[in-house]
Amino acid sequence: MANLANLYDVSKCTACRGCQVACKNWNQLPAVIEPFKGNYQTHEDTNGDTFTIIKFFESEDPVDGLKWDFIKRNCMHCLDPECMKVCPKQAYTKTSWGATLHDPDKCIGCQYCAAACPFEIPKYRKREDVITKCTMCADRVEAGMQPACAATCPAGALTFGDRDELIQVAEARAKFLRANGFPRATIYGKLELGGLNNLYVLTDTPDKFGLPVNPKASGNVTFWQDWVQPYFGWLIPLMLTASATSFVTSRLIASKNGEHGEHGEGGHE
Amino acid sequence: MALIPEYRDDVPRVERFNWLARFSHWGHTVTFLLCLFTGLVLFLDGVNWLAAIFGGYRGAGLVHRVSAVGMTLVIGIGMVFGFKGIIEWIKDLLRFGMNDIIFVMKFPLEFLGFPVKIPPQTRFNGGEKGNSMVTPTCVFLLVLSGYIMWFPAIFPVGLVRVSYWTHDIAMIGATCMVCMHAYLGSFHPGSGESFWGMWKGTVRADWAQHHHAVWYEETYGDKKAE
Ligand code: HEM
Ligand code: HEM
Numbered sequence: 001m002a003n004l005a006n007l008y009d010v011s012k013c014t015a016c017r018g019c020q021v022a023c024k025n026w027n028q029l030p031a032v033i034e035p036f037k038g039n040y041q042t043h044e045d046t047n048g049d050t051f052t053i054i055k056f057f058e059s060e061d062p063v064d065g066l067k068w069d070f071i072k073r074n075c076m077h078c079l080d081p082e083c084m085k086v087c088p089k090q091a092y093t094k095t096s097w098g099a100t101l102h103d104p105d106k107c108i109g110c111q112y113c114a115a116a117c118p119f120e121i122p123k124y125r126k127r128e129d130v131i132t133k134c135t136m137c138a139d140r141v142e143a144g145m146q147p148a149c150a151a152t153c154p155a156g157a158l159t160f161g162d163r164d165e166l167i168q169v170a171e172a173r174a175k176f177l178r179a180n181g182f183p184r185a186t187i188y189g190k191l192e193l194g195g196l197n198n199l200y201v202l203t204d205t206p207d208k209f210g211l212p213v214n215p216k217a218s219g220n221v222t223f224w225q226d227w228v229q230p231y232f233g234w235l236i237p238l239m240l241t242a243s244a245t246s247f248v249t250s251r252l253i254a255s256k257n258g259e260h261g262e263h264g265e266g267g268h269e
Numbered sequence: 270m271a272l273i274p275e276y277r278d279d280v281p282r283v284e285r286f287n288w289l290a291r292f293s294h295w296g297h298t299v300t301f302l303l304c305l306f307t308g309l310v311l312f313l314d315g316v317n318w319l320a321a322i323f324g325g326y327r328g329a330g331l332v333h334r335v336s337a338v339g340m341t342l343v344i345g346i347g348m349v350f351g352f353k354g355i356i357e358w359i360k361d362l363l364r365f366g367m368n369d370i371i372f373v374m375k376f377p378l379e380f381l382g383f384p385v386k387i388p389p390q391t392r393f394n395g396g397e398k399g400n401s402m403v404t405p406t407c408v409f410l411l412v413l414s415g416y417i418m419w420f421p422a423i424f425p426v427g428l429v430r431v432s433y434w435t436h437d438i439a440m441i442g443a444t445c446m447v448c449m450h451a452y453l454g455s456f457h458p459g460s461g462e463s464f465w466g467m468w469k470g471t472v473r474a475d476w477a478q479h480h481h482a483v484w485y486e487e488t489y490g491d492k493k494a495e
């Protein structure tokens with residue numbers, strides 16, 4: 001099956017946050033009330049009970065003056081997900097159509113995935129000691145519906161569908177924006193990190209929206225998973241074997257030399 | 270040949286490790302091994318039978334944390350109340366000299382059981398000095414990285430990522446040392462009495478004089494400081 005993707009177009013979004021409500025509603029997520037921080041953002045970040053949020057960025061640009069940017073954030077459903085590589089319980093799976101699913105029944109709350117994800121998406125739900133994140137509404141999609149956020153968006157900023165088609169739509173839109181007052185407009189998610197199933201049309205460079213310009217798997221995590229875990233551990237059985245060898249040889253040599261019963265008498269000046 | 274030499278109280282014995290040192294040593298031995306086997310459950314990815322011993326993966330995680338706190342406490346108590354002993358231990362490690370270098374060079378042969386001549390040793394021989402530096406360093410790194418992994422939310426994500434491989438490498442380092450050390454401290458014929466020094470606190474005087482001549486003379490023998 002072809003990859004299905006969710007395309008979010010910053011230039012069409014009005015920051016109404018209907019998607020946040022729809023997501024809470026469909027996924028039966030309790031409200032999380034956080035103190036007012038002086039801007040329009042509802043929460044510091046996504047959290048154990050909030051799979052998606054609109055993030056707000058205010059900045060002063062010497063040319064453009066005051067800028068007010070916002071962007072919908074949630075799991076990117078990476079084609080080659082880091083979260084899946086580090087999980088010691090294989091709690092992550094990829095669906096045939098591209099969603100990265102997390103099974104809370106397998107999860108043990110070690111939070112490796114939270115630190116490994118280049119987008120810091122998986123979040124810890126303390127009360128159940130598990131990780132949670134956006135499911136791409138796999139239950140809805142497999143029943144022939146759209147994700148709740150995409151279905152609810154009144155501004156048409158979210159489109160769910162075939163990834164290859166959406167990339168063309170996104171590229172055309174970015175080209176249009178570049179010609180119409182947004183010279184730095186670009187798309188995000190086509191090539192980043194080997195490809196994402198969450199695509200963006202951005203009116204400016206990714207860093208203006210808090211997205212890593214060139215997201216990479218952390219070298220520390222790769223070293224841990226690809227070198228330390230598979231190879232370094234073999235030193236332990238090697239040392240055990242050395243001790244077992246000594247157990248045999250030292251006793252053989254001692255009996256050959258006619259030492260009986262007395263331990264450790266030889267050897268020192 | 271017996272596994273460990275018979276404990277004899279009909280011969281003169283001298284103290285090697287006081288009560289606190291022994292409490293601390295066996296306390297961190299038990300908690301270290303519990304941490305090790307519960308940690309291997311995750312390190313080895315998918316050893317369900319090992320997890321089952323501790324009541325599943327969540328049970329293993331709980332035992333890992335309880336033992337970790339236990340180990341931290343035991344080591345902490347040993348360091349606070351045995352401060353003088355720790356200082357003496359460090360002072361002995363700093364006496365690393367020619368006799369220790371020769372010990373370490375000849376050790377592979379001695380380890381396999383070949384008769385070799387080794388120069389007089391201080392309280393801790395060259396190998397024990399190495400163990401005394403490498404293993405505690407690894408344990409220190411395990412504790413440090415362990416608490417960071419336990420509470421990742423309060424540390425920068427970069428530090429958490431470093432902790433993951435640090436925890437594993439320190440675990441491998443310490444466990445390799447312990448694989449040799451546990452054997453050398455028990456069933457290795459060349460080590461003789463040393464097990465009783467850690468278990469009962471005393472060793473035979475003639476063994477001490479033979480294996481740790483410098484220490485024996487300075488502590489109990491002719492060169493004893495008054
Ligand atoms: C104060 C001491 C320690 C603390 C706080 C600590 C904490 C942790 C934590 C939080 C984890 C993550 C897995 C989980 O959530 O269960 C972990 C994993 C692990 N720990 Fe520890 N630990 C400590 C000492 C040790 C010791 C002494 C050993 C072994 C000698 C050890 C070996 C391991 C191993 C092998 C893993 C699995 C790592 C992996 O998945 O690659 N830990 N530890
Ligand atoms: C089950 C296994 C163990 C046995 C039989 C054992 C036995 C001993 C003995 C007999 C000594 C005294 C050696 C001497 O006369 O100087 C000793 C010392 C020591 N032990 Fe252990 N031990 C065990 C496990 C451990 C573990 C798990 C650790 C740490 C993680 C550890 C750390 C040390 C250290 C640092 C010393 C002092 C330095 C030295 O003598 O090498 N031991 N042990």
Ligand code: SF4
Pocket residue numbers: 075076077078081082083084100116117118119120121122133
């Ligand atoms: S964004 Fe993070 S959590 Fe989502 S699939 Fe990618 S690595 Fe996994």
Ligand code: SF4
Pocket residue numbers: 086087088089090091092102106107108109110111112113114122130131
């Ligand atoms: S927290 Fe859960 S999903 Fe994440 S790596 Fe650990 S077991 Fe896997």
Ligand code: SF4
Pocket residue numbers: 022023024026027051052074133134135136137147148149150
């Ligand atoms: S796809 Fe579903 S789970 Fe993900 S943000 Fe949208 S509504 Fe929430």
